[in-house]
Amino acid sequence: DGSAAANGSAFSFIEVEAGVDETHHVAEGYDAEVLLRWGDPLFPDSPAFDPKNQTAEAQRRQFGYNNDYVGFIPLDGSSEHGLLVVNHEYTNEHLMFPGIVTLAEGKLKVAPADKTRVDIEMAAHGGSIVEIRKVDGKWQVVRDGKLNRRITSTTPMQLTGPAAGSDRLKTAADATGTQVIGTLNNCAGGVTPWGTYVMAEENFHGYFLGKLPEGHKEAANYKRYGVPEASYEWGNIYDRFDVAKEPNEPNRFGWIVEVDVNDPNAVPKKRTAMGRFKHEGAESIVAKDGRVVFYLGDDERFDYVYKFVTAGTFNPNDRAANMDLLDSGTLYVAKFDADGALEWLPLVFGQGPLTAANGFGSQADVLIETRRAADLLGATKMDRPEDVQPNGVNGKVYVMLTNNTKRKDDQVDAANPRAKNAFGHIIEIAEADGDFAATKGKWEVLLKCGDPSVAAVGASFSTDTTRNGWFGMPDNCAVDAAGRLWVSTDGNNPKDTGRTDGLWAVDTEGGARATSKLFFRVPVGAEMCGPLFTPDDRTAFVAVQHPGDGGTDWAPFGRPSYYEDLSTRWPDFKDDMPVRPAVVVITKKDGGKIGV
Numbered sequence: 105d106g107s108a109a110a111n112g113s114a115f116s117f118i119e120v121e122a123g124v125d126e127t128h129h130v131a132e133g134y135d136a137e138v139l140l141r142w143g144d145p146l147f148p149d150s151p152a153f154d155p156k157n158q159t160a161e162a163q164r165r166q167f168g169y170n171n172d173y174v175g176f177i178p179l180d181g182s183s184e185h186g187l188l189v190v191n192h193e194y195t196n197e198h199l200m201f202p203g204i205v206t207l208a209e210g211k212l213k214v215a216p217a218d219k220t221r222v223d224i225e226m227a228a229h230g231g232s233i234v235e236i237r238k239v240d241g242k243w244q245v246v247r248d249g250k251l252n253r254r255i256t257s258t259t260p261m262q263l264t265g266p267a268a269g270s271d272r273l274k275t276a277a278d279a280t281g282t283q284v285i286g287t288l289n290n291c292a293g294g295v296t297p298w299g300t301y302v303m304a305e306e307n308f309h310g311y312f313l314g315k316l317p318e319g320h321k322e323a324a325n326y327k328r329y330g331v332p333e334a335s336y337e338w339g340n341i342y343d344r345f346d347v348a349k350e351p352n353e354p355n356r357f358g359w360i361v362e363v364d365v366n367d368p369n370a371v372p373k374k375r376t377a378m379g380r381f382k383h384e385g386a387e388s389i390v391a392k393d394g395r396v397v398f399y400l401g402d403d404e405r406f407d408y409v410y411k412f413v414t415a416g417t418f419n420p421n422d423r424a425a426n427m428d429l430l431d432s433g434t435l436y437v438a439k440f441d442a443d444g445a446l447e448w449l450p451l452v453f454g455q456g457p458l459t460a461a462n463g464f465g466s467q468a469d470v471l472i473e474t475r476r477a478a479d480l481l482g483a484t485k486m487d488r489p490e491d492v493q494p495n496g497v498n499g500k501v502y503v504m505l506t507n508n509t510k511r512k513d514d515q516v517d518a519a520n521p522r523a524k525n526a527f528g529h530i531i532e533i534a535e536a537d538g539d540f541a542a543t544k545g546k547w548e549v550l551l552k553c554g555d556p557s558v559a560a561v562g563a564s565f566s567t568d569t570t571r572n573g574w575f576g577m578p579d580n581c582a583v584d585a586a587g588r589l590w591v592s593t594d595g596n597n598p599k600d601t602g603r604t605d606g607l608w609a610v611d612t613e614g615g616a617r618a619t620s621k622l623f624f625r626v627p628v629g630a631e632m633c634g635p636l637f638t639p640d641d642r643t644a645f646v647a648v649q650h651p652g653d654g655g656t657d658w659a660p661f662g663r664p665s666y667y668e669d670l671s672t673r674w675p676d677f678k679d680d681m682p683v684r685p686a687v688v689v690i691t692k693k694d695g696g697k698i699g700v
């Protein structure tokens with residue numbers, strides 16, 4: 105029953121039963137408590153959450169929507185006191201605002217947004233930095249924490265690095281090409297070795313609407329990124345989100361943003377040296393020679409895996425000396441060869457095809473059009489690269505590839521071995537000589553995901569994996585202090601598989617390799633984001649994103665139902681409260697380490 109550490113498994117918890125219902129479930133012997141919900145106050149003067157009378161002003165003082173990345177920055181080296189940093193990726197208007205949804209012929213219709221609503225949406229995006237502390241075994245929010253901060257889509261930011269100041273980044277509001285208002289669609293992220301918070305701007309294309317002027321020089325660039333998609337109506341209120349009125353604004357998004365959490369007034373910096381694409385995350389590790397390596401995914405079908413290696417080295421004794429490390433270095437894109445060799449190809453202006461002959465006039469151009477540069481280098485087109493996680497204990501790197509149902513039979517390659525890849529896979533990289541900064545390495549598929557009892561799926565979980573233990577759609581992941589891999593998922597649809605998304609523990613070593621066990625599952629309609637362990641492995645944080653989404657029954661607050669007969673008001677379960685995305689904190693009842 106998976107209760108023992110059979111066959112050398114690194115995990116010995118009793119796994120959760122896969123399934124679907126209105127709430128979350130964690131393995132027996134553990135507590136899983138809601139720590140921070142959308143709308144929770146973050147400051148002494150924050151107004152109480154009032155879902156029927158929302159304002160942007162209140163939202164700017166409250167925890168934002170759709171928590172994704174979760175990081176923990178210890179204060180004074182403690183695993184029981186620190187800063188929780190959380191991305192707020194996007195907003196689900198139909199679940200947030202009462203009275204805006206109608207159902208016509210089975211289709212959801214959302215009323216057009218006015219300025220009040222757009223301003224609330226913009227304030228609900230971004231990130232939160234909030235002091236938390238474990239008191240008598242229970243985690244609490246420190247509401248008067250001096251470093252608490254909300255970052256939103258209107259927070260002033262600076263563009264730095266090689267693309268800063270490029271003509272292509274200049275707008276009517278910013279003649280310098282260095283000053284941006286806000287950040288968007290912050291998916292996963294990371295915490296740097298020097299204790300800053302990095303936020304990855306992912307699907308920025310959806311925030312732009314309108315039509316580029318005829319024959320505009322950015323037309324091919326924007327086409328490669330799917331700009332504009334017009335998922336949001338912000339451009340009807342603010343000209344900068346209308347490409348007809350402000351054609352360069354989309355070039356100012358799709359970057360990695362670094363935030364100095366030690367100063368709540370610090371201007372966040374968009375680090376252009378790390379490239380512009382639909383950034384999923386930015387997990388890092390210090391290489392043997394002290395340079396710092398950031399692994400980066402570009403989450404789109406047939407896009408790429410990247411890494412950025414700083415030019416300078418990390419100084420563990422002088423935090424200030426590291427503060428601009430992300431402005432210079434080399435961005436590489438991955439080529440996964442059929443023989444198991446991995447090559448990291450540098451994206452450097454003037455090298456190979458990255459020249460004026462192909463329309464690149466500078467490194468700024470290479471970075472603004474990172475995808476086109478990577479196309480020209482012949483990088484390997486992957487099945488939606490999401491989190492890429494270095495493991496400092498076993499020296500490997502884990503690449504989550506969510507899925508790609510559009511891959512055709514003649515597009516299959518060794519690193520993307522399944523056509524119509526509905527369930528995704530995980531690749532394990534071993535860099536040459538165990539050096540994370542190496543430009544060569546080896547790779548193999550750790551796991552092909554999906555239900556192993558359905559032969560046509562072609563999943564490769566070990567035979568010790570139970571019917572609860574398999575999963576599809578790996579998205580985020582974490583490596584704990586013991587070097588064990590934990591994978592969270594996005595897209596396990598109860599209608600198809602009878603199970604929700606969740607957090608699975610995946611063995612990578614020895615005879616137990618590719619054995620997986622379900623540790624936590626989310627309420628109906630949610631996806632699982634942000635797994636993160638404190639350095640003592642005694643606390644895990646998980647982010648429950650868009651609970652209740654995907655339904656068809658949209659009563660006053662959007663009482664959503666995935667099935668006709670199943671709905672949720674997680675986590676409050678009150679008639680006058682909407683569903684709320686929230687961060688959940690998991691501890692073992694006996695106070696011990698998680699998973700053992």
Ligand code: FEO
Binds near residue numbers: 291306490
């Ligand atoms: Fe925001 Fe690729 O998930």
Ligand code: CA
Binds near residue numbers: 384579594
């Ligand atoms: Ca993700």
Ligand code: CA
Binds near residue numbers: 292387493580581582
């Ligand atoms: Ca991660």
Ligand code: CA
Binds near residue numbers: 594
């Ligand atoms: Ca996701």
